[in-house]
Amino acid sequence: MKAKELADKLGLKVFCGDCECEITGYYVGDLLSWVMGRADEGNCWITIMNNLNVCAVAKLLSFSCVVLCEKVLPDEKLLEKAKAQNITLLGSDDAVFATCKAICDLNC
Amino acid sequence: MSQSNSILWSFDVDGKNFDSAGFASQSTKFKLRQLGLNGDIIKRVAIAMYEGEINMVIHAEGGVANVEVDEDKIIITLTDTGKGIADIEQAMREGFSTATEEIRDLGFGAGMGLPNMKKNSDELIIDSAVGKGTKVTMIFAI
Numbered sequence: 001m002k003a004k005e006l007a008d009k010l011g012l013k014v015f016c017g018d019c020e021c022e023i024t025g026y027y028v029g030d031l032l033s034w035v036m037g038r039a040d041e042g043n044c045w046i047t048i049m050n051n052l053n054v055c056a057v058a059k060l061l062s063f064s065c066v067v068l069c070e071k072v073l074p075d076e077k078l079l080e081k082a083k084a085q086n087i088t089l090l091g092s093d094d095a096v097f098a099t100c101k102a103i104c105d106l107n108c
Numbered sequence: 109m110s111q112s113n114s115i116l117w118s119f120d121v122d123g124k125n126f127d128s129a130g131f132a133s134q135s136t137k138f139k140l141r142q143l144g145l146n147g148d149i150i151k152r153v154a155i156a157m158y159e160g161e162i163n164m165v166i167h168a169e170g171g172v173a174n175v176e177v178d179e180d181k182i183i184i185t186l187t188d189t190g191k192g193i194a195d196i197e198q199a200m201r202e203g204f205s206t207a208t209e210e211i212r213d214l215g216f217g218a219g220m221g222l223p224n225m226k227k228n229s230d231e232l233i234i235d236s237a238v239g240k241g242t243k244v245t246m247i248f249a250i
């Protein structure tokens with residue numbers, strides 16, 4: 001499914017990005033080098049990290065989108081950079097677990 | 109392999125500047141794509157170089173990143189004049205980190221950077237002297 005469909009179905013905020021990338025998997029984590037080592041290209045990355053480093057990781061791993069949970073807002077620099085790099089940045093009002101459950105409910 | 113066949117580029121990595129951290133590895137990923145290298149090696153270089161670049165930013169005062177692309181391999185050299193690594197074997201262990209609270213709040217400090225560099229490169233060589241600096245060389249066979 002495309003990031004757009006995920007955003008629509010879960011009622012996620014769209015901070016930026018065209019939401020056109022195909023989500024080919026999911027990865028959850030906040031420790032950047034852990035994510036760097038384990039996540040795959042095309043993943044939708046679910047996290048509470050909201051600083052600029054999120055962009056670097058998302059871009060280097062070619063993620064399809066990033067979902068910031070817990071009503072976390074991207075900080076100013078992250079938002080600016082994500083816009084410039086056309087990274088799809090979404091927001092969920094729910095906690096990480098609840099967000100993941102909602103995604104699983106969609107897929108099952 | 110004659111030197112003239114290789115393609116070289118380099119970056120100054122600014123220490124303590126988290127805003128530009130990742131620039132060298134992102135630019136390198138882009139260039140490798142332009143050179144038509146395959147996706148797997150580009151991903152491995154991008155991950156390993158990012159970790160090395162970030163380490164120079166958070167653990168040293170920045171440094172220089174050099175990339176050399178030969179016909180049969182890519183060589184990444186990261187050189188800094190930071191505090192150095194006292195015990196390399198310990199530093200290589202998954203989960204070992206000397207990152208401060210402040211750095212951890214930014215999402216670093218899992219102690220996975222060097223293990224990621226090892227896992228993603230074909231050869232990792234670390235030369236370090238306490239108080240003098242660190243030189244990390246990573247080789248990727250094409």
Ligand SMILES: Nc1ncnc2c1ncn2[C@@H]1O[C@H](COP(=O)(O)OP(=O)(O)OP(=O)(O)O)[C@@H](O)[C@H]1O
Pocket residue numbers: 032033034159163164167168188190191192193199200204205206207215216217218219220221222223242
């Ligand atoms: N360039 C460097 N200069 C000085 N010390 C370094 C350098 N690179 C790594 N180290 C030391 O090695 C340790 C382990 O590095 P590693 O990259 O594996 O983990 P980390 O940077 O602490 O956390 P993470 O990479 O998971 O965010 C560091 O905590 C630091 O003490």
Ligand SMILES: [Mg+2]
Pocket residue numbers: 033159162163217220221222
């Ligand atoms: Mg590190």
